[in-house]
Amino acid sequence: MQLKGIDYIEFYVGNARQTNHFYRTAFGFKPIGYAGLETGFRESSSFVLEQSDIRFVVTSAIVPDSLIAKHVNLHGDGVYDIALLVDDASATFKKAVERGAKPILEPTMIEGHEGYIVKATIASYSKDLVHSFIERNTYSGFSPHYLPIPNTISVTPTGLTEIDHIVINVNLGKMDEWVDFYSSVMNFHQLQEFTSDDISTQYSSLTSKVLQNSKGQIKFPINQPAQGTRKSQIQEYLDFHHGPGVQHIALKTNNIIETVRQLRANGVEFLHTPDAYYDTLQQRIGKIDEDLKVLKDLNILIDRDSHGYLLQIFTKPLTDRPTIFFEIIQRKGAQGFGNGNFKALFEAVEREQEARGNL
Numbered sequence: 331m332q333l334k335g336i337d338y339i340e341f342y343v344g345n346a347r348q349t350n351h352f353y354r355t356a357f358g359f360k361p362i363g364y365a366g367l368e369t370g371f372r373e374s375s376s377f378v379l380e381q382s383d384i385r386f387v388v389t390s391a392i393v394p395d396s397l398i399a400k401h402v403n404l405h406g407d408g409v410y411d412i413a414l415l416v417d418d419a420s421a422t423f424k425k426a427v428e429r430g431a432k433p434i435l436e437p438t439m440i441e442g443h444e445g446y447i448v449k450a451t452i453a454s455y456s457k458d459l460v461h462s463f464i465e466r467n468t469y470s471g472f473s474p475h476y477l478p479i480p481n482t483i484s485v486t487p488t489g490l491t492e493i494d495h496i497v498i499n500v501n502l503g504k505m506d507e508w509v510d511f512y513s514s515v516m517n518f519h520q521l522q523e524f525t526s527d528d529i530s531t532q533y534s535s536l537t538s539k540v541l542q543n544s545k546g547q548i549k550f551p552i553n554q555p556a557q558g559t560r561k562s563q564i565q566e567y568l569d570f571h572h573g574p575g576v577q578h579i580a581l582k583t584n585n586i587i588e589t590v591r592q593l594r595a596n597g598v599e600f601l602h603t604p605d606a607y608y609d610t611l612q613q614r615i616g617k618i619d620e621d622l623k624v625l626k627d628l629n630i631l632i633d634r635d636s637h638g639y640l641l642q643i644f645t646k647p648l649t650d651r652p653t654i655f656f657e658i659i660q661r662k663g664a665q666g667f668g669n670g671n672f673k674a675l676f677e678a679v680e681r682e683q684e685a686r687g688n689l
C-alpha cells in the first residue's frame with residue numbers, strides 16, 4: 331500500500347459553521363473551502379480548514395434523516411474519516427477490499443473546471459470510522475466540489491505544523507482485531523507496545539499498541555481499557571462515544587511554548603498538571619533547552635527516550651462529551667509518545683473524571 335500521509339481528517343459535527351469558527355479563532359486554522367446548498371449539496375454542509383500541513387474538514391447534516399446526523403446523534407461530534415493521500419485511489423481501494431476491507435465508496439472521480447480528484451473509501455475495523463483514499467493528480471485545490479473561501483478572513487496561526495499521530499480507543503478485548511485490520515489490510519506494522527504495567531495509576535489502566543505505515547508518515551496508537559480499581563478513562567470514552575473511535579489527534583509545533591501561550595490566550599483549555607510533577611522532573615529527564623519554570627507555568631509535560639526528548643500537553647475534551655481532545659507536541663529527537671508522562675497525565679485526567687462523577 332503506497333500511503334503517502336494523512337490528506338485530511340473529517341469530523342462529523344452538529345454545526346459545521348460554528349465548529350469552523352472554533353477551529354479558526356481558538357486553534358488558528360484558516361478556512362479555505364465551503365460546500366453546502368450554494369454548491370449543490372442538499373443534505374450537508376462542510377468547511378475545510380488548513381494550518382501548514384494539517385487539514386480538517388468539518389461536516390454537518392442539514393436534513394434530519396442523514397447518516398451524518400445519525401453519527402453525531404450516537405457518537406457526538408468527532409472524527410468520521412481519516413483520509414489518506416495515495417497515487418492511485420482505485421488500485422489502493424481494490425487491494426484493501428481484496429484483503430478484507432468493507433467498501434464504503436467505490437472509486438469516484440470528482441471533476442471540476444480545473445481538474446479532478448479520485449476518492450474511494452473503506453471502513454476501518456468499525457464502520458463508523460472510515461479511511462478515504464484520495465488521489466490528487468494535478469488538481470491544486472481541496473476538491474472541485476468546494477467553493478474557495480476568499481482570503482479576507484483574519485486568522486492568526488498558532489504554529490501548528492502537521493499531524494504527529496492519531497490515537498484510537500477500542501473496546502476491551504478488541505485490540506488484536508484492530509491491530510490485525512491495520513496489519514493485514516493496510517500493511518501497517520507494530521512499532522511499540524505498552525502494557526498495563528507501563529500505563530496505570532492507582533485507579534485505572536490501559537494497554538496500547540502503536541501501528542504505523544511502512545514509511546512512518548502515519549501513526550495510530552490503539553488503546554484498550556484494562557482492569558483497574560475504578561473505571562478506566564478509555565472506558566469512560568467508550569461509554570460516552572458509544573463505541574470505538576478517535577480519542578486524540580496530536581498536532582506538532584516547532585515552538586510549544588509560543589503555541590501554548592497563543593492557544594491559552596485564545597481560550598483553549600488544557601489539562602492541569604500537578605505542581606508535584608515538576609519537582610522530580612529534572613532527575614527524570616536531565617538537561618533540556620527550555621526554562622523549566624516557563625514549562626511549569628504553562629503546564630507542559632516533558633519526556634525522554636534514547637533518541638532525545640519531547641514536550642507535550644493535552645487539551646480538555648473539545649466537545650460536551652468527555653471524548654475527543656488534542657495533544658500539542660514538540661519533538662526534540664524523541665520518537666516515542668510520552669509514555670513516561672502517561673502516569674502523570676492519567677492522574678490529571680482522573681481528577682477531572684472524578685469531578686464528572688464517572689470514576
Ligand code: FE2
Nearest residue numbers: 497580657667
Ligand atoms: Fe498522543
